[in-house]
Amino acid sequence: MIKTLHNHKDLINQVDNINNKNIFLKRVTCPVCNNIFKTQTVKINASRIASKDSDFFIRYLVENPYFYEVWLCPNCGYAALKTDFEKIRNFQINLVKENITSKWINRDYPIPFNENVAIERYKLALLTALVIQSKSSTKAMLCLKIAWMFRLLSDKINENNFLSQALIAFNDTYTNENIPIYGLDKFSLLFLIGELNRRIGEDQATLRYFSEVITSIGASQKIKEMARDGKDKIRRY
Numbered sequence: 001m002i003k004t005l006h007n008h009k010d011l012i013n014q015v016d017n018i019n020n021k022n023i024f025l026k027r028v029t030c031p032v033c034n035n036i037f038k039t040q041t042v043k044i045n046a047s048r049i050a051s052k053d054s055d056f057f058i059r060y061l062v063e064n065p066y067f068y069e070v071w072l073c074p075n076c077g078y079a080a081l082k083t084d085f086e087k088i089r090n091f092q093i094n095l096v097k098e099n100i101t102s103k104w105i106n107r108d109y110p111i112p113f114n115e116n117v118a119i120e121r122y123k124l125a126l127l128t129a130l131v132i133q134s135k136s137s138t139k140a141m142l143c144l145k146i147a148w149m150f151r152l153l154s155d156k157i158n159e160n161n162f163l164s165q166a167l168i169a170f171n172d173t174y175t176n177e178n179i180p181i182y183g184l185d186k187f188s189l190l191f192l193i194g195e196l197n198r199r200i201g202e203d204q205a206t207l208r209y210f211s212e213v214i215t216s217i218g219a220s221q222k223i224k225e226m227a228r229d230g231k232d233k234i235r236r237y
């Protein structure tokens with residue numbers, strides 16, 4: 001009886017959270033198995049920005065939209081960033097069915113999501129990306145976002161590990177993909193590669209990339225200024 005009451009209270013809390021904290025449910029159709037499911041999402045206006053880190057990570061005052069960026073089909077286990085969720089080709093659908101769905105056991109996540117839930121969901125999206133042979137830019141963004149979640153948890157070792165993996169994938173992106181990717185133009189990507197090098201202590205590579213941004217003709221003043229600030233951070237130590 002106590003357990004039932006407790007569960008009931010949890011349910012009310014969940015509904016309250018959905019109402020009060022600007023999380024709402026969105027209906028999504030899975031492109032792999034055609035299952036229709038509901039996923040939590042944050043109202044855009046609700047997430048006021050507190051500050052921005054030098055690698056484009058945004059810190060929010062209220063609900064953290066990063067926690068809800070991965071959509072995960074509870075039926076087949078297909079997971080991807082919401083911007084990529086519907087962009088899956090036929091051979092990739094088969095790869096998900098063969099390699100993920102066959103082993104998939106659904107799990108429930110308490111609402112609201114937190115850093116650890118977000119990390120698990122980003123990692124499931126990364127697993128999908130590896131299985132379906134996604135582009136390097138997709139793997140890079142997922143690794144970067146996992147690193148940011150570890151930053152929120154003050155877990156420096158895991159943060160740097162995922163920043164390093166993001167860097168490898170962004171280098172490949174820069175060489176082999178059509179840019180812009182995920183809203184990053186060529187110079188923002190170049191700056192980001194420099195900044196990730198700085199964060200993992202690769203000073204020489206950092207200076208090389210920042211100098212390229214600063215001396216380029218096409219980069220905006222804002223991104224040039226960010227590269228100059230990044231260079232100053234290195235000189236200071």
Ligand SMILES: [Zn+2]
Pocket residue numbers: 030031032033034035073074075076077078
């Ligand atoms: Zn599905």
